Amino acid sequence: MPGRGLHRMKRTLCTAALTAGALVAALGLPAAAAQADPAPRVDLRVLVASDGGPATEAIAAELAAAGTPYTEIDLTRPDRPVIDAGLLADTVDGRPRARFQAVVLPNDNPFPAGSAEMAALAAYERTYGIPQVDAYTYARPEAGLQYPTAGGYSGSVDGVRAEVTAAGKAGPFGYLDGPVPFEDNDPAVGESYAYLSRPAAGADFTPYVEAAVPGLSTRGTLVGEYRHDGRRELVVTFVYNRYQQQFRLLARGIVEWMTGGVHLGASRNYFAVDVDDVFAADDRWNTALNCTPGDVDCTDSGAAPDPIRMTAADVDHAESWQAAHDFTFSFAYNAAGTVEQREDNNGADALADKLIADRDTFHWINHTYTHAFLGCVQDTAVVPWRCATNADGSTRWVSRNEIDDEIATNRVWGQRAGLPLDEGELVTGEHSGMRVLPQQSEDNPNLALALDDNDITWLASDNSRDPAQRRVGPATTVPRYPMNVFYNAGRAAEQVDEYNWIYTSRAQGGSGICEDNPATTTCLPAPLDTATGYAGHIVPLETRIALGHVLANDPKPHFIHQSNLAEDRIAYPVLNGVLDGYQALFAENTPVVNLRMRDIGAELQRRAAWQAALGDGGVTAYRIGDTVTVEAPSGLAVTATLPTGTTLAGTAFGEAYAGAVSGWTPSTGAPIGLVLPASAAAPAAGSAGRPVPATDPAPATRVPAGVTERVAYAAER
Template sequence: MTLVFVLAVALLVVGSPASAQQPNVPRIDLRVLLLTNGTPEVEAIRAALEWTGVPTTVVDLRDPARPRLEKSLLTGGTAHARFQGVVLPDHDPALDPAELGALETFERDFGIRRVHASVPAAPAIGLTDPFAGGYVGVFDGHDARLTDDALGADFDYARGRVPFLDETPGVGDNWVEMAAPLPGFRPLITAASPTGVGGGVIAGVWERDGREELNLAFSYAVDSMQFLVIAPGIIRWLTRGVHLGLERNYLAVHIDDVLMPNARWVPERDCTAGVDCPDGVGPRPLIRMTPDDVAYAVAWQRRHDFRLDLAFNGAGAAASGGRDPLVEAFLPVKDEFGWINHTWSHLYLGCVRDYSVTPWRCDQLPLLGVTRWVGEGRIEREIGQNLEFASRHDLPVDPTELVTGEHGGLRALPQMESDNPRLASALDDTGVATVASDASDERGQRRVGDAATVPRHPINLDYNAATVGETVDQYNWVLTSRADGGNGECEAERSCVPRADPVRGFEQTIIPAEGGRALGHALANDPRPHYVHQPQLTEDRTLYPLLDFVLGNYRDVIDESSRPLTLPSMTQAREVLTQQAAWARAREGDVVQAWRQGGVVTVRTNEPVEVPLTAPKPARRDGTDGPPFGQSYGGQQSGWVGIDGAREFVVVNGGRE
């Protein structure tokens, strides 16, 4: 069955859908053509299109069997453009003259815009020789600026600062080429030379021969801050603000093990007391939040307009044997936080673990060789008993959300190649719809019975470290190579990080690395939560400077009145991930066709599907007097549209054609 959804989008003036679909008005498909040679810059744009949800046709220029850029590929006739924008790795790609000519003719005939992912400053892209008053070289640790022209148009969600971070001191991470613009070149990003002499334009639009090219004369990768700041504006410019797909900036932070005491790291032995320390290492004080920590958390949240979500274990309070000052401190301010069931006692809900070997292994039934699993009844008691604790204390917890101890019960390689076979039925029986998983082990969402997973990003401030000294020592042991004094387990996955200095390493290495990673997720349309543990809220309170880094840097480059941070609950994160995955399948399966024709966007599907759409402001449904379309975000309006055969109209009064 074919379903049709019609959106009337008048980009210059309000026009009627009927007049907009006259035969002489060209049809432009809502799809981007991206030519790649594998360089980091063009692959970064490819990733941004992917995480936004923009349908993209990728042609690998390294593939000798790739399709040629001919009229038949680019158009479906004189009034049909198959692509709304084109991305090339540079201004001189591996195309023969006939292909370049066909591409330029296509762009000129249909008004299709082009992005050159990374180019040298030169007259061929609209800039003068950078060696004549400009600058060519490393730009680590310096800032560029979006021009007033950029901030007044497609980059109006930004504050203007475009930081080029010095991520690896002593190594040139970023290069730029600054030069003066030639006639017809509209500067979008400018910078001053780090030498104090010279400067110029590093990005802008060159209009020539009836075509528009956005040229970026600097380097970047998919996680570079300079790219993450401008990526939404690149897509908005390329598509003229009308495209399938949408994005938000998400940042949720979970605090695991709240109410429980945690074992402590022993720096001089590189082990955790009572867990994996050798015989002879005596006990160390357990780590547990205090009432003062609760007051500090509330004050910090109010000061930063942010919410922490507490994954709690009621057994930690019950162990006090009477009144628990920590619980009593939480109760008057319980509505200041989010609350998530983390099971009663933090029991590992996978296999029964055998610690007689290192690393542990799943215990086997004698003679039978069958894995011993935590039983279904025990899993249900762990879930239900913690919910009873929440009910007794009137904690505002959603009973359908669950974080298991250590994400236990879900497969954990190499020891557990599959989920605990009792887990799915236990989740179904207790009404769990959302269960946390670890994004470092499995980034994708999946089903566990009737529940869906929400992968969470770990922040590498671990469960056993509450002071800065413990944090740095534990970080260095777990995450660095043997040559740098670590345990070397990172070497197999090539994930080792530079060693942090014992004195200044927390401030100089760990906060920028871990905070920068979390900020990158927030800027890349990723709804997955981040998680740490309650030791990070007590003693040296190491989480707060890291979150100060994330929030401060976000608010320094992004206008929160335009693009506010979205703090999803677990249920909301699950719903977004489900929508994103379904939309990815629809794109890959060619389930959806969409095009813009004279201001009218038509979406046609061969099965019911939710389609994300972004359009310029202001957009209204059902004609000029209808309600607003979608939500306002980042200077545009966007939302998910369930296509079920209905016809709707969205009229936009102020876009730019």
């Protein structure tokens, strides 16, 4: 995490109440210039004071994922730095500097009564106009709200539908369409808890997100802005963790509010779907044998493979679906599938004819010619298979020439067919060639050589077993999420039968994988009904998982197979759930970003370099007035989110997204100067001479088990 290596600093603030002069001196402002200098330097870094709870952890995770620098101080550690004036502010080149652009606290006041640390924070926020986020606090007058007992509510909000108010849409949550549904994944587990109430009498409080008070016709606030004593607080009165949909929907707005829309890092909502084995056929799951004839582990000699293959009508359906959703599939193809089809049908292949005629409708990726396994030579005389060995006991590897042929033959066929390929992209069959446990603990050494022979720069990997982007010879991997829509299922009943076998106990006729690995989140307490289990359980579950990736600023693609677009077309209910569900939640200014493989790989690669530079302390950024200056190593791509109208060297910066502009710009090693529009005025500082209000620490708030530990998805009954 960036910023965790903060050194212990000398404590300089020793009293809870200071005079105006002492405040000015303690915060590093020259007495004569304290009010005269309207534009101090404000560093683009967030201070997160954590209590070890899920709410501050969630906000820190959001900052980390976006690449927004922050410093985290664990308030539970006895050896932590003291939060005092010396930690918060100083002077650089004769100019007052605020070292943090925002402060995140566990609640409105996590310190003991009369705390000098809370006094220092309040003085700092007031002096420099620094906003404070109360990550999860009790509704009380000190936070600008009535107590919940005064016509409000304290309790579970599982399954509640909250709404963004008009002020929220006009302000930090303008990227949302309105609804903010709260999860209820398991009726037996408490997943959300909230305090609902109205603003306190006389409080300058603006609700941004509200929900109905149970049993009453009134509504209570869940997120709102409280302005008081020259300070601004974003008050959040519900608890959450980093994975819950309600937080994921609001996270962007929390960050935009605290930073005033000016911060390093960026976040977008990505969704890409690769469809493997196009032109080929996928062998069907056998419900009697509980295996797939044709697979190396299905050894019944009397079982014949039963192929599933798309038709021309399935291509028409895919094209119509794409047009309706403004979305493009990436088709990973195996040309041997159509060559063999034509050989067996007097040259006819209606599917290939249709796909080639409509080739520009899709993205295309080389998936090797025959979908051969490109790792070790498989010894299938045993189940499960193992790597064959040479006489000296060393592993027998598929040769460089064989891998070359698989890549090059498929590429040449695609070129002749006019497919719009990026020749640097490759998906190997089963992601083979790379390590696969337990049989193959290392990459096939011939794979890197063959990738170099064929100028491959982006190589797909399976995120479930190889989630970190890494180098394989000249190529960089692009991890892909496997969807639990199985390659060997063209019909819903087959999918449910296989799902039951995998995720039920041995006593129920299943594989027992959940008994062997209880951490598996898709385990079933009992088999699903084959007639209703797909629509009733698997589709909503897979939709939640995939949509969770979309909302987490995660560009990694998902992959399914051509069989899932054939017959019952079982992929579409899940894909509809993701995209239609997304459209119901987000405004038009925040579309799903649909990238192809090379662009996803480049995004992941830039992020990794950016995170490394942040971790090494190689990036400095600050704002003075309407100018943001970023200093970064030469060659590093710098990422930022800024108000619409921001310019770089007189040219508009970034691309529009979610009501702001964001993007990457290369650093030459010289300072980068970004000029903000006039509408992006610096936050107004409060009066340093006003006293810090005497408030008690916020009372303990309830955190249900479903927030402290991620809720497993329960089977629907």
